[in-house]
Amino acid sequence: MEMTRILSCLCICLFLIGVGSVKESQPNIVFIVADDLGWNDVGFHNPDMLTPNIDKLASGGVILNQSYVEPLCTPSRHAFMTGIYPYKSGMQHMVIYPEQPYCSPLNLTFLPQKLKKLGYDTHMIGKWHLGMCKWECTPTYRGFDTFYGYYQAQEDYYNKTVLGGLDFRDGKEVVRDDKTYSPITYAKRADWLISQHNKSRPMFLYLPFQSVHEPIQVPKKYEDLYPNIKTDGRRKYSGMVSALDEAIGNVTDSLKRNGMFDNTFIIFTADNGGWPTYYGNNYPLRGGKTTVYEGGTRASAFIYGAGLTKAGYTYNGLIHAVDWNPTLVAVAGGQPDEDIDGINLWEEIRSGSASKRTEFVYHIDEIFTPFEGHEAIRVGDYKLIQGYPGPYPGWYKPDEVTGDQGVEKTDYRHASYLRFYRSANASIELGAELFNLKDDPYEHNNLARDQPELVKKMEGILQEYKKHLVPAMHPPEDKKGNPKNFGGVWTPGWC
Known part of the structure; x- marks a missing residue:
C-alpha cells in the first residue's frame, strides 16, 4: 500500500515536471507590424535609413528576403489573423472604410484565440482595421485579453482623431486624454504590460504600430536626424521610421529588464509596401502600396530570438502573410490547422531549410x-x-x-x-x-x-x-456609424 502511494506521488511529480517543462518551452511571441513601411525604408536594406534597433535584431536573427503580404492593410491583417486568403473570405476589395457595416467574418478563428487555448496571455497594442461596426468584431471579442489602440485605418498621431471622431480605446473604454505621439504611447503601454506580466505564463503581444502610415507627423528631433534629405515629406517620413525604431528598441529593452528577452520570439513585418504618394519607398522594387508588383507586396521582414537554430543570415525561402498563423501556433507548441491556406514553416525558418511554400496568390x-x-x-x-x-x-x-x-x-x-x-x-x-x-x-x-x-x-x-472565391464584401457606408451619433467617438454597436 505504501509503495502504491509512493509510486502515485512519483507519477504526479513527473506529470507536474512535464507540465512545467512544456510551459518553459513556450516562448513569448511579439508580432510587430509596421504600417506602410517600404522595402527601402529600413537600414538593413538602405544604409541611409537610421534604424539601429531594427537592424540589430535583423542582423542577429533571420532577414526574410521573400516574405510576402497583401497590397493593402485590411487584407494583410486578415491574413495574419486567420491564415486564410482574403479572397476566400470576402475581404479582398480595398480596405474597410470607417462607416462600412462589415468586418472579418466572425465564424473564423483568429490567431490569439488559438494561442489562448495553448496557455498564452494575449495582448494587442495599435491598429486594428478589421472592422468595428459591432462589438463582436473588435479585438477583445476575437481573442485578445487586452486592447490598447484604434479601430480605423489612420488617425492623427497626437490627438487620436480621424474624420471628426476620436478613435482610441483601452479595452472597450474610450481614452480621451492621451496626446502623446503614438509610437511613444504604444511603447510605454508595452513596457507596462511586460512589467505586469505573470512570468509563469507565455505572452503573445501583437504590436501593429500606426507608424509609418500617413498623416506625415513626427517630432522635430527625429526629422532632424536627416538634414541631407531635401524633400520635406521624405525627411519627415524618414524621421517617422526612426521614431518607430526607437519605440521598438524601448520594447526590447523592457523585455530585457523583465527577464523575458531570451525566451521571446520576435516577428517584424510591413503590412504592405511603402506608399510613394506619402514618401514611402520600395526602390529598387517596382511599384508600391495598392499594387501587386513586388513593391506593393514584398515586405521588409525578419525574425529573431527564441527557438532559432540558425541565425545571422538572409533566408530566401517563400513566405506569405497567411503562413504566420500556423507557424506561430507551431512556435507556441500547438498543432496548426490543416484547413487553412497558411503553411507551417516553423522548422524551415528556424533552421534555414528550404521552404515548403512553392506558390501563392x-x-x-x-x-x-x-x-x-x-x-x-x-x-x-x-x-x-x-x-x-x-x-x-x-x-x-x-x-x-x-x-x-x-x-x-x-x-x-x-x-x-x-x-x-x-x-x-x-x-x-x-x-x-x-x-x-x-x-x-x-x-x-x-x-x-x-x-x-x-x-x-x-x-x-x-x-x-x-x-x-467569395464575392467581396464592400457595402456602402452607413451614416449610423458616424461619430456624431456617439458623442464624437468612433463606437461599435450600429450594424
Missing part, C-alpha cells in the same frame, strides 16, 4: 473596372499578373514623388485610395504580365508575349484558386 480582387481589379499568382520563379496591377507602375527613388501630390487629402476614403484610379500613373498597359523573378526580381521584362504557353498554364492554376 498575391491577391485576387474580382471587382473589375477600367482602373481596378487584378489577379496575381506566383508559381516557382514565375509571376503572372492579370488586370490592372495598380497605380504605381514604375521604379521610384527615395526623393521622387508620383505626380498626384496636389490632390486634396482631407478625406482618406477618397483622397488616399480611390483617387489612385484617376491617377496619371494609371496609364499602363493592361493584360497579362509574366515575370521570372529569379532572373528579373525588379520586374523590368514582361515575358507574356514570348511565353504564351506558360501564361496559359499559370492562368489555369489561377482559375483553380478562383474556384474558392
